[in-house]
Amino acid sequence: MSKAIVAVVYHSGYGHTAKQAEAVFKGAGKVDGITAKIYSVDDDLPWEELEQADAIIFGAPTYMGGPSAQFKAFQDATSKTVFAAGGKWKNKLAAGFTNSASRSGDKLASLQQIAIFAAQHGMHWVSLGLPPGNNSSTGSEEDLNRLGFFLGAAAQSNADQGADVAPSQSDLRTAEHLGARVAETALQFARGRG
Ligand SMILES: Cc1cc2nc3c(=O)[nH]c(=O)nc-3n(C[C@H](O)[C@H](O)[C@H](O)COP(=O)(O)O)c2cc1C
Secondary structure: OOOEEEEEEEOOOOOHHHHHHHHHHHHHHOOOOEEEEEEEOOOOOOHHHHHHOOEEEEEEEEEOOEEOHHHHHHHHHHHHHHHOOOOOOOOOEEEEEEEEOOOOOOHHHHHHHHHHHHHHOOOEEOOOOOOOOOOOOOOOOOOOOOOOOOOOEEEEOOOOOOOOOOOOHHHHHHHHHHHHHHHHHHHHHHHHHO
16 A cells, blocks of 8 residues: 655644644545644754655745745745755645635735745645635535635634634635645655656
């Protein structure tokens, strides 16, 4: 049986994006043959462990129309630890997720920035792979991909609610889907390498 390692690397200031990250991690870990790992950028990152991963899924809250400053600091650190160290993430899979208070909240800008970051490392981007939800008269907030993103997984957390209730279950299921999709793609790549 093919095996692969999927890592989730995220930042969360107040716990909402951490819940989304846990859901991505759970989705990846449910796939047979996958070892899923999760890392917060607030901790000392074990760069050698990340080098072993077949796929890295990046996530950050959207702050002021882009990934949070703490996540950006992690991205900037990879210039030395990954890029200049010999392109250590080249040909790995990548995907992204973000969470913010508004339904749009300019989350797309964060996902685009994360996709560009992945491209700078020569990674292969995996999209969300779900049709948009809640975009018809029969749709609802319970739909998978209720926020209608294609590039990655989006979640929305009301500004006055804590991480105990936000983001919504539908957003967490959407995040789980992304984790599983990246995991399955990682196994396809592993089989292809033989
Ligand atoms: C500094 C700052 C900037 C923010 N900017 C945005 C924004 O651009 N768009 C938005 O919809 N929400 C914005 N928010 C709301 C957060 O995205 C939202 O509270 C999110 O759930 C926080 O995630 P976290 O708990 O993982 O930090 C901002 C919050 C902070 C603290």
